[in-house]
Amino acid sequence: MNIQELKRIFFNLYGNQDQVPHIYFAPGRVNLIGEHTDYNGGFVLPCALQFGTYLLIRKRDDHFLKLASTNFEEKFEYDQSKGYVKQAGQWINYPLGIFSQFADLNVVLPGFDMLFSGDIPNSAGLSSSASIEMVMAYALASLLNVTSLQMTDLINMAKRSENEFIGLNCGIMDMFAVGMGSADHAIFLNCLTLEYKRIPFILSGYKLIISNTNKRRGLADSKYNERVNECREAVDAIAPHFPVKHLGEVGFMQFYKFQEVIKDEKVRRRARHVISENQRVLNAVASLQKNDILQFGALMNASHESLRDNYEVTGIELDTLVEESQKINGVVGSRMTGAGFGGCTVSIVRDDAVDKFIREVGDNYKRKTGLDASFYIAEVSDGPKEIINDTL
Numbered sequence: 001m002n003i004q005e006l007k008r009i010f011f012n013l014y015g016n017q018d019q020v021p022h023i024y025f026a027p028g029r030v031n032l033i034g035e036h037t038d039y040n041g042g043f044v045l046p047c048a049l050q051f052g053t054y055l056l057i058r059k060r061d062d063h064f065l066k067l068a069s070t071n072f073e074e075k076f077e078y079d080q081s082k083g084y085v086k087q088a089g090q091w092i093n094y095p096l097g098i099f100s101q102f103a104d105l106n107v108v109l110p111g112f113d114m115l116f117s118g119d120i121p122n123s124a125g126l127s128s129s130a131s132i133e134m135v136m137a138y139a140l141a142s143l144l145n146v147t148s149l150q151m152t153d154l155i156n157m158a159k160r161s162e163n164e165f166i167g168l169n170c171g172i173m174d175m176f177a178v179g180m181g182s183a184d185h186a187i188f189l190n191c192l193t194l195e196y197k198r199i200p201f202i203l204s205g206y207k208l209i210i211s212n213t214n215k216r217r218g219l220a221d222s223k224y225n226e227r228v229n230e231c232r233e234a235v236d237a238i239a240p241h242f243p244v245k246h247l248g249e250v251g252f253m254q255f256y257k258f259q260e261v262i263k264d265e266k267v268r269r270r271a272r273h274v275i276s277e278n279q280r281v282l283n284a285v286a287s288l289q290k291n292d293i294l295q296f297g298a299l300m301n302a303s304h305e306s307l308r309d310n311y312e313v314t315g316i317e318l319d320t321l322v323e324e325s326q327k328i329n330g331v332v333g334s335r336m337t338g339a340g341f342g343g344c345t346v347s348i349v350r351d352d353a354v355d356k357f358i359r360e361v362g363d364n365y366k367r368k369t370g371l372d373a374s375f376y377i378a379e380v381s382d383g384p385k386e387i388i389n390d391t392l
């Protein structure tokens with residue numbers, strides 16, 4: 001990202017070159033394994049990416065928020081004295097939701113000039129929304145010197161904003177991965193207790209490749225909320241026999257004893273996914289610690305199978321991309337990542353197979369779906385930061 005160019009756009013929009021804006025960055029994320037487990041109080045293993053959201057921000061003397069983005073046409077001027085109200089279908093809801101979280105803490109909020117710029121592939125399920133929320137939260141805490149707020153507080157504020165202001169019942173994984181990102185580490189998180197550990201994730205001899213189906217994720221939000229409700233139904237069926245509040249608390253062996261109490265076959269399959277996926281995360285962490293990348297890859301493949309057959313959140317594009325990836329000699333594992341219904345897959349590919357992977361998977365995917373896939377080589381990166389030296 002060219003920071004000088006962003007500064008030029010900022011001054012074109014807001015003038016007054018004497019007052020330079022602060023510049024912040026928060027990454028996007030990719031989940032390695034542990035899908036649809038976060039809102040079930042289970043385990044996840046995501047990492048932060050080199051792509052993310054830049055925010056150029058400068059205080060104003062009044063209480064207006066001026067918002068622009070290099071990714072969207074619309075610019076906004078928002079009067080904070082009217083409170084924080086969700087705007088129909090607009091990107092500014094992500095920063096606005098964070099302002100409302102700070103207002104709820106009685107932080108006195110001045111006006112700001114803001115320019116956002118993201119290089120996370122659009123609608124790819126790599127958490128561009130959590131990245132915007134976290135860059136906003138981090139910038140406000142830092143600029144307004146709210147030292148009482150730790151990173152975990154900012155993460156919780158971003159989650160509350162997504163749940164209450166945006167209206168998506170997502171779990172905490174995305175914000176946590178963005179907020180706690182660390183170069184060359186995956187984040188092993190218990191979403192119930194928020195205990196976490198950074199696990200070294202250095203793929204010597206392999207690359208982590210993100211492949212984008214470029215399929216629009218239509219209806220994804222309503223299907224997502226439907227899965228959240230199905231998991232609640234599963235808990236309601238299990239709870240009278242076995243006192244749990246979340247599927248993540250149910251062990252793999254326990255589930256096999258109790259599964260018949262879930263009468264609805266579909267709901268039972270949803271629970272089977274969550275509970276088996278939870279166990280796969282534990283096994284995946286153990287295999288990383290033993291540096292057993294082949295076992296790690298086998299767990300990724302098993303995760304995809306369960307998301308396809310038990311959780312039913314894949315679809316023809318994701319399944320084709322994964323099948324074609326798994327066919328390539330040198331691919332140790334491949335699975336969908338994120339919410340599903342489109343978006344991206346993640347694959348571990350031996351260095352010498354990367355070119356062939358991109359060429360053949362791209363061709364075969366195009367032949368079978370008519371769509372062009374995009375490929376990105378992931379670099380596992382750090383969490384939010386202020387950019388002081390802007391020669392980036």
Ligand code: GLA
Binds near residue numbers: 339
């Ligand atoms: C989306 C949500 C996350 C998580 C994943 C599925 O990315 O935002 O909270 O539930 O789907 O694992």
